[in-house]
Amino acid sequence: VPPEKIQTKKIWQHVHCDSCYSRRCRARVEVGVSCAIASCRLLCGAVFHLCKEEDHLLLCPNVRVPCLNAEYGCPVQLPRSSQGSHLQVCPASLVSCSMEWNRWPANDACSLPNTELFENLLRERQQEGCLDLAMALKDQDALFHSMKMKKLFPELIQSVEEEEREERRLEEERRKEKERKKKALLEKEAPMLSQEEREAIARGSEVDAGLLENYNAWERMFSMEMGGCREAAAGRGRGRGTGKNMGTLNEEDETESCAGAAASSSSACSASSSCLNGRPRKKNFVYGKLEPMKIITVRTFKVPTSFTARQGRIRNPGFYKRENKGVDTSDLGVAPGDMPVWEEVQASLLCSLERERRGNLIAESITSDSLLTDQGTQTYRFLSAPFRRNTSLADLTAGKPLELHLQLQVESVTSRHNKASSAFTFLCGHTFQRSEYGKHFKNIHSDIQMGVNGWFEQRCPLAYLGCTYSQRRFQPSAYEATVNFNKELGCFSLHPKAPSFQSAGGQSGGREDSLSSLPYEVLCHVASFLDSLSLSQLALVSRLMRQVCSSLLQERGMVTLCWEKTSSSHGPARWRATRKVWQFSSLFSPVDSWSFTDVPSISEHLKVCPYNEIESKTGKIRLPRVLEEIQTNKSCKGPSLVTLFQEKRIMM
Structure with missing residues (x-):
């Protein structure tokens, strides 16, 4: 409650x-005791009492x-x-689908490639896309983008x-090239000036003579001439006499002035101050009659000699004699050029599954305990190595022919699935x-996706x-x-079969957009019957349809x-909401029930399938027969088929 409302309530x-x-x-209306009864203004x-209206x-x-x-x-x-x-239709009350499914690698050991x-x-695939193939390619693309070479092969980064x-x-090369072009442009515009000409221009521009003299001194001091040292010494003297920032303190002078300070404590003048060209320096702290102390280390713990630890074979790394030896590829006896070249996709899939199965890579160090x-x-060995830090498997396969490395079949994930x-x-x-x-x-997961493998398709x-x-x-x-x-959106779409529109002249279609000529109110009413996926695609047609x-x-x-x-120099990086994004979902018109299409049976295709090679058998095949006639008995205790085989009364 705001403060002003609290005050009003009091x-x-x-x-x-x-x-x-x-x-x-x-109750009778009295000041400070009671007030009149009133009803809600919003009906x-x-x-309630009138004083409780705010509450x-x-x-x-x-x-x-x-x-x-x-x-x-x-x-x-x-x-x-x-x-x-309102929460049922609230545009901000959203649900993210958590449906999961599994795919096995194409070259899995438990399946035929x-x-x-x-x-x-x-x-x-350019003729007509299959649902299972399109889904597998979409999952493969997402998988390749998630595989980072830095996690799989850190030694090749x-x-x-x-x-x-x-x-x-x-x-640096870009900067030098930029400076070279700038210098060439200046040379074309004006000739080069000498040092005397630049100084003359400076004097003519009413520059302070003292600043110009200091500039000339510094130029000669840091030049590659023979008199640079002499100019530096002269500049130091001038700086000490005039108080300018050109003087420096010589180490020899400081050493000579302080030489007698440490020799004797009785030399108070030498210990308290040092003279530099007749002027006292700042006092330095000098220890008095102090002598170095001898530091003695006392160890009160005595290692016991009677205790002997029991040698363990599992947790004691010193039980077996080990030898530390560094090995590399040369110990294999194969030249580096003769080593087999790995294919990036197969090696990445193998290492990724290995990490999921074992929890770590083969080449990764594991510490089970402190010992x-x-x-x-x-x-x-890869032809594309070394990799950059942010390289993914999708970047390595971008310029290669498209291949499928996952199975077409999809397996659902249950709560008892072992990851x-x-x-x-x-x-x-x-x-x-x-x-x-x-x-x-x-519609998507129960009807289509889980029925693609042999039922829906x-x-x-x-x-x-x-x-x-x-x-x-x-x-x-x-x-x-x-x-x-839809491979761009990564979702299923429903396309009704509508008859082609015929114009009055008998020609189908036409380049004239007759839909955009309708009034805006009519377009909004027509668009209200479309599903969310159709609305998202209609908004990409034109500006008018986007407004609709x-x-x-x-x-x-x-x-x-x-x-x-956002990153800040005063603290750690933080996340902040910059804007609101409005969009339509990928849901098509709901389908309550499905029916069989009018397509011929798969047996009709087998009659003309090029892979259906019919093998005709013309030879005779021997059938099993009984050696002797068996008298049938009406009772249930007659000989069974197992008994006949045991008695060898049936021969092939």
């Missing part, structure tokens, strides 16, 4: 009103107050009673001194409004041989649409705070 404090809560109070139905406004459900997420960017002012229901299939898919030296060298330290070395396995974990991370999160999880059974045929089996029940993957979509931001969009790291 002035209007009444003895009767403080303890009266009756709506039918009929909430509350009845009631703090609880009145009809008072318009800011949203609970006002500090996070929500600009809505609403009644206090609607704050709870589909090298031919991956090559064919990447070769044909350029040192800070080398990078700084290289940056200083480039900066034992495990040290290991691993030799890597210490040779699989990479990926996070959805998309942000939605609280009311949109349930629709996103059902079905591949040829001979895909392991290299066949790239696949078909999408489902579409929304209400209308015809196809599901695609901006009018729906507070109702359909999301607001987040943009944080920036």
Whole structure:
């Protein structure tokens, strides 16, 4: 409560009103005792004494107050009673999807490498993108950007001194080049002046003669001439006599003046002051009759000789005789030029999984306790080494042909999943409004992503041989649409199949934008029927469409705070919110149910599949037969098939 309100409450404090809560109070109005009964001006139905009106406004459900997420960017002012229901559609009440899934490396030891299939898919991906391939490439790109060479191969990273030296060298070259160009430009504009001409110009510019003389003295003192030392000595004398800042103190003079001070304590004049050209110097502190003391170290602890520690074999590093020996690559017996060259992607994936499995790298030192330290070395040779400090695996593969290093299959993560396995974990991370999160999880993760492997999208059974045929089996029940993957946004999108528009002349399409010619109010009404993903794409069409979509931001969009790291010389770096960012989510129109599409069965494809080689068998095959007739018995105690095999009454 503000101070002025507290003061007002003390002035209007009444003895009767403080303890009266009756709506039918009929107490007489008296100054300082009680006041009249009044009802809420906002028509909430509350009845109270007039002096409690200010307190009631703090609880009145009809008072318009800011949203609970006002500090996070929500600009809505609403009644206090609607704050709870507003959180369901609040643009600042957001949910970040925490769905996780796993992918195994393509060359995993537990699976067969589909090298031919991956090559064919990447070769044909320009025709029509597959959902599983697009998702795998997106996850691979995110994985490569997260892998830093500094963490995986710290021994192959350029040192800070080398990078700084290289940056200083480039900066020095740029500075010299700039000075050279400036000097060349000055030489073209005016001829070079001699020292006498510059001094004449200085005298003509009414410069102080004393300053000019000092400047000339300093110039001769620091020049490479023979008389530089003599000029320095003369300048020191002038500086001592005139009091200017050109004099220096000679070490020989100081030594001669203080030579008798330490020899005898009786020489008070020599010990108290030293003469420099007849002038006393500042007094120096001189010890009196002090002699050096002999320092004796006393050790009161005596090492016991009767105690002998028991030799342990596990925790005692001195039990076994060890020899410290430095080894390097030359001990392998292989020349550095003959060592195999590692491929950056395969080595990075191997080391990353090794860190996840073991918790550390092979070449990383581990200290189990204060006595034992495990040290290991691993030799890597890369053509692109040494790496810079901020180099990632994506930077190294930027100019290379695209390859797929992850499996197409996706495995869901459960609460019992063991993270210490040779699989990479990926996070959805998309942000939605609280009311949109349930629709996103059902359509994207439950229906599409977890059903891509053979259900939502079905591949040829001979895909392991290299066949790239696949078909999408489902579409929304209400209308015809196809599901695609947007690699720029990293999300799924729904594209309805609409008939092509035919103009009056019979020509389809046309370059004239007929949509922009509609009134602004009509465009806003049409845009209100679009989903969030369509609105985000429509805003990129033109400035007019951007204004139309901006009018729906507070109702359909999301607001987040943009944080920036600021550094200060007075303290540590801090994060602060610089601005508010409004945007639309990546949710497409919710699909309540799916239906099968009208596509032929996969068996029809197998009839023309180039990888389906039919092998016809013409030879006879011997079938098993019974040696003798077995009399059937109606009872249940007849001979069984196991008994017949045991008695060798069946031969092949």
